[in-house]
Amino acid sequence: MQKLDSKIPDGPLAEKWSRYKAGLRLVNAANKKKIEIIVVGSGLAGSSAASALGELGYKVKVFCFQDSPRRAHSVAAQGGINAAKNYKNDNDSIYRLFHDMMKGGDYRAREANVYRAAEVSNDVIDHFTALGVPFARDYGGSLDTRSFGGVQVSRTFYAKGQTGQQCLLGTYSSLNRQIAKGTVKMFPRRDMLDVVIVDGKARGIITRNLLTGEIERHSAHAVVLATGGYGTVFYLSTLGLGSNASAAWSAYKKGAVFANPSFIQIHPTSIPVLNDYQCKLTLMSESLRNDGRVWVPKEKGDKRHPTEIPEEERDYYLERRYPAFGNLVPRDVASRAAKERCDAGYGVGDTGLSVYLDFKDAIEAQGEKAIRDKYGNLFEMYEKITGINPYKQPMRIYPAGHYTMGGLWVDYNLMTTIPGLFAIGESNFSDHGANRLGASSLMQCCGDGYFILPNTISDYLADDIRTGKIPVESKAFDEAAHASADKVKRIMAVNGKQTASSFHKRLGKIMWDHCGMRRDADGLKKGLELLDELEKEFWADICIPGSENDYNQELEKALKVADFFEVGRLMCEDALQREESCGAHFREEHQTETGEAKRNDAEYAYVGAWEYQGADEKPKLHKEPLKFEFVEVKERSYK
């Protein structure tokens, strides 16, 4: 591979995108009809991109593993979507949103990409409103906003605690319109097994039809991955159980460079683990920290009922440690602070692995109805899962694996290092540095899909107007299809005794213990050893009942877990090479006297991008230096 070229345009920050865009080539309407694009994933990024490309006149094929695109896990985002509208007159601006994201990401993101994401954020809100997304409104009929962690303005648009669902139904509706028009063809219930490279360009994918087991070939002039993150590497996470890394991983193994794999967000407010057979942690939206106060007892091992612990015996540790931001510190900071208290013996609940999120003061000040209006569905969800009424006693919460800032490396065009293979939304690495601020994920997905990718992909496709249809009968397709079929056969042939979930659970524990919220060199090395051992055991003892030519959910799981061993290893390698703490990546060896993350800008202000070198070789690290021309790089303080 040649040197990484980020293709960041020159010029003043605020003009980079508009100037660059003006220079991009176009494909005329008649030619668009002849060009096919594959989009993998149907969440906010995938369905917004597919519908925008369909509207332009391209022939689009969309793949998802769910039975309907409406079920992609974007649906579960709760809190909101950011935009720099400045509707609250609180001196918000595109620059301030950009600045907050740069600081929130602990100065490990590209300035130009982040500014562009902020720049198109307002267009996303306008478009969603036109699509009928029912964002919350105030009594005058204008759109309402609320505050989120890590910022001091109110810029988060929301639809109760179901913002992701409502936005996804918005992108789904625009997708449906294109399906009805015939510009988009939907292929649900497919897992992508491989990307096909013809003459150095991504020209198609291999999928497995989940109902019949058939290995299918699909060709196109370009392939867009919108396949989300790999947070399920932890087994217990806030993600949907089907979320996986396999599509992005197959691209990595075909030469797409993978950036910052160890940057993974542990969300501070999830419902803690309640039983041994649990396979999922449910998020309680960050928006709750607007009104909820986080605390633990001042006394170690205080077993009293929370309502019996008087005010003066509670430690509101976020307010104590971070007076300027209080309960609204960013996620990485809040998660580590919770872990610190629990590890020190102040945690609550049977396991001592949780802290309180208390609404008593907010209910007293605003009344139960006001709180119900804002968070009603979240409170109900909490009560259903735990059997405890949060209007009467505090919620118990604990951090959980949530979002991956790392992902496929992309340039300013959102193209990976494989020509013609693009990555958008959570599946790329580009906009959130080492830590994502709340409500920026929906913003980025839709900005990528609706407003950025359609422009940059056209520039790439301008060379393909004479190419003609890409045949699926070729050496490259044969090889990829056979390799995929062989992988399925190989895993079925093991015929062992243990289930995919039991392996996944053990894998998740290794990752949580050794590559989770706090990391150190010894732990990471130990993690790598344990991963190797478990992976060997997996390939000797995985049990998949039934046939590969059938709807076989155990086979689906096993294929995903097989890839997660490799993902986990790359995460550990990446965490090991980064001898600094930044954002969500916290190395015990690198902290300030007060226990905050200590960056090393002189040596580590780069994107760590890994290139696959073969199954038994160590991957190769490429460094894309990060230049900061428009923000002053400071110690990130929320005190």
Add this chain to the structure above:
Amino acid sequence: MDFTLKIWRQEHAKAKGGFKTYPLKDVSPEMSFLEMLDYLNMQLIEGGDVPVTFEHDCREGICGTCGLYINGRPHGPMRNTTTCELHMREFTDGETIVIEPWRASAFPVIKDLAVDRSSFERIMHAGGFISTNTGCAPEANSSPISKHISDKAFDAAACIGCGACVAACKNSSAMLFAAAKIAQYAMIPQGKVEGKERVDQMVQQMDAEGFGFCSNTYGCEFDCPKGISVDFIALMNREFFSAKVCSQKRQ
């Protein structure tokens, strides 16, 4: 807790299905209903049997993938609760639990407890959208919408497309599903522009898919995990009749 499970097993769409009985011991009351089924499946796999196929994803009640007919009710005994949010503490120790797939000719069984809900997709293709292209939207606050109307539109939009309304209905009607989308758009100015075509096309598609008519038993509202109101069906019917009258006028 110990349970006796009676589960519908069916190898594939055309196979003849039937109930099979599984005793299950040592279930934790903290387990969710689907974790209980995971626990059963683990034992089946380890015992050399084929696990029960059931569909799920988010496990937090929002994606709409899961949906089981439990003891004669869609999503089980708790109101406003999806199958994945249901917990075993709601059952009695020693109880027999009967688990079936959604039953409707428009939702054919794929395998065991999994059904094909693509008929819902086709209803959405028929008109479940506002025809606006990316890039042409006016400024978001340029047309105010009263909070009251906007909140009602949200209530309709809360549908997760799980299909419980169809499973609850003795006629297998999809009226609540279609009405939720039609009503969401009919109430807000952006959606009114093509409201008549939308209701006409979506209702036609619903009929073509083989869903039944509404006979006002309100079973759908009662069993909807998101508490979608049957008032929206009334609104849809009003829209439908008005569309019919208006289109005759146009001719």
